[in-house]
Amino acid sequence: MDKPHIRIAVKEDLPSIVDIYNEAVLNSVATFDTVPRTLEQQEQWFEQHGEAYPVIVAEQDGNVIGWASVNRYSDRLAYAQTAELSLYIKDGHRGKGLGKRMLERMLAEGKAAGLHTVLSRITEGNDNSIHLHRLFGFDTVGTMRQVGTKFGRLLDVVLMQKIL
Template sequence: MKIRLAVIEDIPSILVIYNEAVANTVATFDTVPRTLEQQEEWFAQHGDAYPVMVAEYNGIIAGWSSLNRYSDRQAYARTSELSLYIHPDYRGQGIGRQLLEVMLREGKEAGLHTVLSRIEESNEASLHLHRAYGFETVGTMREVGVKFGRLLNVVLMQKML
């Protein structure tokens, strides 16, 4: 497994993984799959301060992670929000741990101070992974999303780098 910075050629694979999560999970509250153009615009918003990493296994993108701008207000410039998605064929193999570890290091090197994660409260695997890397629960937002006909709660987690 190789964890590396994403390049533009990775966007179609990132999109496939993301859109699978849109269609089948509550890991994202998007309900409509993204287009390639939308994913390219998303990628363009990242850079040195907000990296996108991929996990490559035998030439296949098995997962990806990004640190995203939390807010366009300047006082939040050192705060980011984490995204982490694994292709369903590769879940449960430790790829998320590898990506998260590298992403936190990259974020610190980029000068970020705080990483936030919003996780749907039934996503025990993600909650456990975040706790294992020092994220703490700072609150629960009740019934803030609706997906698959269910009202969803979101746990807000935070880690200082």
């Protein structure tokens, strides 16, 4: 088995990106989406990114096993250099250091794209994600109390920020 290779995503990666994301939608609180996304929705999402908001994938033995993106934080132009991070790893590939490699690459891509600030919203209890962000210099800037309901529970969200 080859070591995962991290690269810029292409449109052909979208079916795998959708599968990985929808697994998180259905089985975790990593996203507050509650309905799986369609390939068409993800194509529209991908088209909104471009060079200003990169999307990367981790590929191993020809299969996409993770993806990350920096997403437009707001449509207000004053926020153009601020993005929100998304990072998802396929079940069975977590806990092996891939998240560190992907986050490092995503931050480098974001900086190269001209971003100044990256934000992450992390659901309460996701201590591994909070720890990973801290390793890369993210600071906790607040906790939003009971802002989302998933699986019948009201959940807090930790807001973290890194200046690139």
